[in-house]
Amino acid sequence: MPHVVTQACCGDASCVFACPVNCIHPTPDEPDFATAEMLYIDPASCVDCGACVKACPVGAIKPHTRLGEHDLVFLDLNAAFHAEPPATPRPSQAPVPPVVRLQERGPLRVAVVGAGPAGLYAADELLKQDGVEVTVLDRLPTPHGLVRAGVAPDHQTTKDIGALFRQIEDQRGFDYRLGVRVGTDVSHEELAAHHDAVVYATGASADRRLGIPGEDLPGSLTATDVVAWYNGHPDQVDLRPRLQGRRAVVVGNGNVALDVARVLVTDPDRLAVTDVADHALAALRGSDLREVVVLGRRGPAEAAFTMPELLGLLARDDLDVVVEGVDLDALPDHPKVQALRDGVTRDPDPGRRRIVLRFLTAPVEVVGDQRVEGLRVTRTALRDDPVTGRTVAEVVGPEEVLEASVVLRSVGYRSVPIEGVPFDPDRHLVPNVDGRVLEAPGGDLVPGVYVVGWAKRGPSGFIGTNKSCSLGTVNALLADANAGRLPTPTGGAADLDRLLRERGTGVVDRDAWRALAAHERELGRQQGRPRVKLSDVGEMARVVEAARLASPPRRRPSRLASRARTSGRGA
Numbered sequence: 001m002p003h004v005v006t007q008a009c010c011g012d013a014s015c016v017f018a019c020p021v022n023c024i025h026p027t028p029d030e031p032d033f034a035t036a037e038m039l040y041i042d043p044a045s046c047v048d049c050g051a052c053v054k055a056c057p058v059g060a061i062k063p064h065t066r067l068g069e070h071d072l073v074f075l076d077l078n079a080a081f082h083a084e085p086p087a088t089p090r091p092s093q094a095p096v097p098p099v100v101r102l103q104e105r106g107p108l109r110v111a112v113v114g115a116g117p118a119g120l121y122a123a124d125e126l127l128k129q130d131g132v133e134v135t136v137l138d139r140l141p142t143p144h145g146l147v148r149a150g151v152a153p154d155h156q157t158t159k160d161i162g163a164l165f166r167q168i169e170d171q172r173g174f175d176y177r178l179g180v181r182v183g184t185d186v187s188h189e190e191l192a193a194h195h196d197a198v199v200y201a202t203g204a205s206a207d208r209r210l211g212i213p214g215e216d217l218p219g220s221l222t223a224t225d226v227v228a229w230y231n232g233h234p235d236q237v238d239l240r241p242r243l244q245g246r247r248a249v250v251v252g253n254g255n256v257a258l259d260v261a262r263v264l265v266t267d268p269d270r271l272a273v274t275d276v277a278d279h280a281l282a283a284l285r286g287s288d289l290r291e292v293v294v295l296g297r298r299g300p301a302e303a304a305f306t307m308p309e310l311l312g313l314l315a316r317d318d319l320d321v322v323v324e325g326v327d328l329d330a331l332p333d334h335p336k337v338q339a340l341r342d343g344v345t346r347d348p349d350p351g352r353r354r355i356v357l358r359f360l361t362a363p364v365e366v367v368g369d370q371r372v373e374g375l376r377v378t379r380t381a382l383r384d385d386p387v388t389g390r391t392v393a394e395v396v397g398p399e400e401v402l403e404a405s406v407v408l409r410s411v412g413y414r415s416v417p418i419e420g421v422p423f424d425p426d427r428h429l430v431p432n433v434d435g436r437v438l439e440a441p442g443g444d445l446v447p448g449v450y451v452v453g454w455a456k457r458g459p460s461g462f463i464g465t466n467k468s469c470s471l472g473t474v475n476a477l478l479a480d481a482n483a484g485r486l487p488t489p490t491g492g493a494a495d496l497d498r499l500l501r502e503r504g505t506g507v508v509d510r511d512a513w514r515a516l517a518a519h520e521r522e523l524g525r526q527q528g529r530p531r532v533k534l535s536d537v538g539e540m541a542r543v544v545e546a547a548r549l550a551s552p553p554r555r556r557p558s559r560l561a562s563r564a565r566t567s568g569r570g571a
């Protein structure tokens, strides 16, 4: 009776190390781990102990007898990965990644900039050492990065990883300084002067551009911004995408494109029980959109969406999913092609909302007079590039215009530079070797400065991929500490707090965040939702201030609280 990994797999490999018989693969030491779309349990060797179920932070592993109708397909997917015997015999237990031990007992004070998954995994690895103190900073008053502001609201189980984040936050030696923008409120140099080391976990917050005419017309938006909008990110509250008109087009067919497409045509009542932002839910209730076309310039076998996400989409019974641009039956066999053959809606209902997966079609121009009226596209054909070995799309025509009221580009994220921190403008990341930051690509190391997550390796992988990524960087940091390679700080935690206070840039610390999170959960409880996310920074300030008055802080008021008091808008 095997266990089965299902769609929500976050890839953090906790299950791998919990498994007593090494039946979950690929393991982090195996070459295909970096590119795997999920992890897979071998049904032949699973001993049904359930240890993996307890270890999984997102509830993605289920006994095969408890699979819902839509999860049954993952039984085959897990088994298919293990159909061929491994090329080399596997050890009886997955090798645990090497961990560097801090030789001298601390105190070692580390600032982690960015409170998303990569930053929190880095904090967790650091706090496994005695005497380490970690302060996690973020420009927003709320932590958890893309788990809060990126994961689609109809993927609530993925957000279960928040429970792991709460455990990390609860550890001794952990604190937050949220609402502090490094590079503006405090410089990199100041941060470095007050810590033994600084770890950047700033992700990839900007979008890549298409470089086609009309890209900046009103109504041509980035998927990144729309994701932030429906997730209540304070920066995008006023985005108000135009949802009047019957069709939206999303350019690119990665997992982000599928997320946005689904959310735009999901029945709002289905979203109403999630933590979708209230302003987005109201807008979606008034939406006329009936169809979202997801444009892939290559074919289904080359599509950037992963199998788990494709299978999840095809399992939706409230949407039709159709394919255009290719004849599925004429394509060579491939798991994604087969999944589409099996799962697309063969007889779509014109009355139902639909997602069109259109392949072999590339964008040419966003068309419209005052605002978006459509997207000019062209047919493509595939050819093998002998230099890169990659299958690429070649424009063959003809062109046509897809009428649409909104065009979203979803062609990948990119990191943005932080004042004072090295940046590689070609690769859009912080230049580094194994997480140690370099002055420039190929240049010298910057002592005491490190990077994790998308800012380190580019925008790829899943939430859990950041666990092994962060471990690698933390090992480098600890090795440097042991070798005496970290610069000596000139100030301590209290000095930095004083500096921030003098500038009027106090912080939301861990206690203040807990109060804010409890408030959001309570609002959610009243509405039968996991939480109601606040997206107005002023309102967050009032909640923090009310909590401070109810339970005076031991140390000092928060920045947001002082902002609320000075603006005379107390709770």
Ligand code: NAP
Pocket: 210, 251, 252, 253, 254, 255, 256, 257, 259, 296, 297, 298, 302, 303, 304, 305, 306, 309, 362, 363, 410, 411, 412, 413, 459, 460, 461, 462
């Ligand atoms: P992505 O997976 O890199 O997909 C980018 C897409 O944009 C590809 O389809 C790519 O096509 C296309 N593209 C790039 N340049 C283009 C151009 N000039 N014209 C037309 N198409 C173009 O990026 P993403 O969707 O933003 O995802 C980022 C990462 O987050 C991925 O690792 C993803 O798996 C992860 N993620 C995971 C989940 C989840 O697990 N549920 C959810 C969201 C994101 P080509 O392939 O032809 O280059």
